Amino acid sequence: MLRFVRGLVVGAAATLLISSAAMAQQAGSTLDTIIQRGKIVVGISLSTPPYGMTDASMKPSGFDVAVANLIARDLGVQLEIVDQVSQARIPNLTSNKVDIVVSSLGITAERAKAIMYTNSIYVDEQMVIAPAGTQIASLQDLVGKRVGVTRSTTNDTIITEKAVEGTNIQRFDDDAATNQALFSGQVDAIVSGVAAANAINAQTDQFQRKFAVRQSPMGIGVRRGDFDLRQWLNTEIMLLWNSGELQAAQKEWLGVVNKELPRF
Amino acid sequence: MFQQYSLAHVQFMLTGLGWTVTLALIALVGGSIAGSVLTLMRVSSNAILSRIAQFYIFVVQGTPLLVTLFIAYFGASYVGFAVQPLVAIAVAFSFYAAAFLGDIWRGAIQSVPGGQHEGAHALGLSRVAAMRYIIIPQAIRIATPPTVGFFVQLIKNTSLASVVGIVELTRTAQIVSNATFKPLEVYLTAALFYFLVCFPITLFSRRLEKRLNV
Known part of the structure; x- marks a missing residue:
């Protein structure tokens, strides 16, 4: 709060x-x-x-x-x-x-x-990253899901603008917190840049890039x-x-x- | 590229702790001085001074510290003052602390029973002497717990200083957490550091209360 x-x-x-x-x-x-x-x-x-x-x-x-x-x-x-x-x-x-x-x-x-x-x-390319096993291929699939994003970033702007109604966007203070929310299952997916996606993949292969939202x-x-x-x-x-x-x-x-x- | 959480990171956070302690000292000293002035205005028999102090307390207590900080740092630049981060912090924190301390201390002074005033008067003490020797010593004991509580809160509020570019403890923790991707370990370390600063103050307050009770 x-x-x-x-x-x-x-x-x-x-x-x-x-x-x-x-x-x-x-x-x-x-x-x-x-x-x-x-x-x-x-x-x-x-x-x-x-x-x-x-x-x-x-x-x-x-x-x-x-x-x-x-x-x-x-x-x-x-x-x-x-x-x-x-x-x-x-x-x-x-x-x-x-x-x-x-x-x-x-x-x-x-x-x-x-x-x-x-x-x-x-x-940069902004993309949706989620656990490998989940079926997420479009913005429509994010409805009813919790989507994490770092606040005050263009990632935040784009998902706020493009999200289909019913998507639950949760904003975190920095990339570490956003990634941690994904790792710990507090969110179902995150919106992030290429570099952050690489950082996640360097640590674990449990998560994968689902689709690109926009070029930035x-x-x-x-x-x-x-x-x-x-x-x-x-x-x-x-x-x-x-x-x-x-x-x-x-x-x-x-x-x-x-x-x-x-x-x- | 992403690092293991190591001793070097903890050392970096110690430099942040140094800033946090520095900021806290600035806030405590500045806030105490300004708070004393405000207290005296508040208990003064001059209605105008008292009203000004009351209005100030209303406004500042109702404004988040972050906004005060924003105004002192960025806002001042827009009207033509180049403000150094430390100056902005000293001003914002002193103004903020004064509003709370002014009210805490006024409450303490006014809660000393009226009989003490009358007794002092009967002994032929002047108003100033009565304050100095009778009222304030008793008020200090009443004021100690809430004052220390507020100081501890103020120390933790220094984390807002990262907005004006000071790399204090919380900011170092953020930086390290982002470089290591180990938020839990990093923030637990930061929490421990804050505790190590705040706990002795609480302890000191207990002692002070006991001593003043005698």
């Missing part, structure tokens, strides 16, 4: 902040600020493996961290990572707490009202109106793609390499 209230409150506060996001736009260019300061401040959720996590020596690692490192390297500045809970990703950006957000940030029309996205750095492209978030910075990042993403470094990071952390990335 407390969790629920907390989620609700964070959601409400975030909405409030998003609506006032336009006020928070800086006068100068963030790109200039970053170069003058000699440091880029990047918001990353460190509790979302394999995007943001900690390695065995408790240093930040993962796909988002790898991308942030490449960006800092090519800007010629130091990297400062700010850990953030997933609900704080957009408020952190719009209130100038961070310069950019590289935090498994799925691109949605709703979020794009509050922040700007760069071109995509990875395209992820981008880097910048403040609205920060065209300078967005343009530099788009250039950087193109260069990293051409040099193969972006694909290498995808392969290393996500176990999948996209054939192409949407540009817009």
Whole structure:
């Protein structure tokens, strides 16, 4: 219950902040600020493996961290990572707490009202995962079932939007809790990304992917109106793609390499 | 990629515990100072001061701490103040704690029997001296259990600080749990750490009560 209230409150506060996001736009260019300061401040959720996590020596690692490192390297500045809970990703950006957000940030029309996205750095696929023995092949089959999902993620958005009436959606605070709910039978199925599915399969073969719900492209978030910075990042993403470094990071952390990335 | 739950993780959670203790100290000190001011306003014979304090207590007690924290951290940025996370926490927790402590302490002071006031007056003590030597020592004994109970609650509430980017105990547990996929073991460790911080305080409160009873 407390969790629920907390989620609700964070959601409400975030909405409030998003609506006032336009006020928070800086006068100068963030790109200039970053170069003058000699440091880029990047918001990353460190509790979302394999995007943001900690390695065995408790240093930040993962796909988002790898991308942030490449960006800092090519800007010629130091990297400062700010850990953030997933609900704080957009408020952190719009209130100038961070310069950019590289935090498994799925691109949605709703979020794009509050922040700007760069071109995509990875395209995830959201899928339904359930015990191997169950017969689940479509959204219709989820009616009357308990479906777990991590709150404030695009997984949550998509299942909330697409679920057939009668589906019982249960939201958890992070991927570990969502997966644990599946392992312990508290939910009948979960909606998750490819990487999380791989993580489950690495531990047990009791669960399998049932069907894909949707593709979810992820981008880097910048403040609205920060065209300078967005343009530099788009250039950087193109260069990293051409040099193969972006694909290498995808392969290393996500176990999948996209054939192409949407540009817009 | 996914790690075994190990000593390194526990050490990482210990750094989180360090933050939790730091935040708790900030909240306790800030809350006590602000709470004292509010208590004095509340028991003051000046009706306006008393009303202001009462209104403040109404508003803050009726607002979740998380929202106060959001306003202090993100909200302040929107109106042009660049607030450091620790400052936002110090402000939000002090404001929050003050509202509760102000009421707890007022209740304690007012529950000292009226005869004590009259007795002090009969002995020729001034109002301030009566407070200082007669009323407050008795009020402290009454106030100790609820104050300690609230402090313990406040320590556990510091877990909300992860919203403003502080990697405290609960957040380290979240991070470790996500890296190891062992939520039960990880959160039990975190629970033990919280207990180790809170239990001595409860114990101290018992002792204090006994000593003040004599």
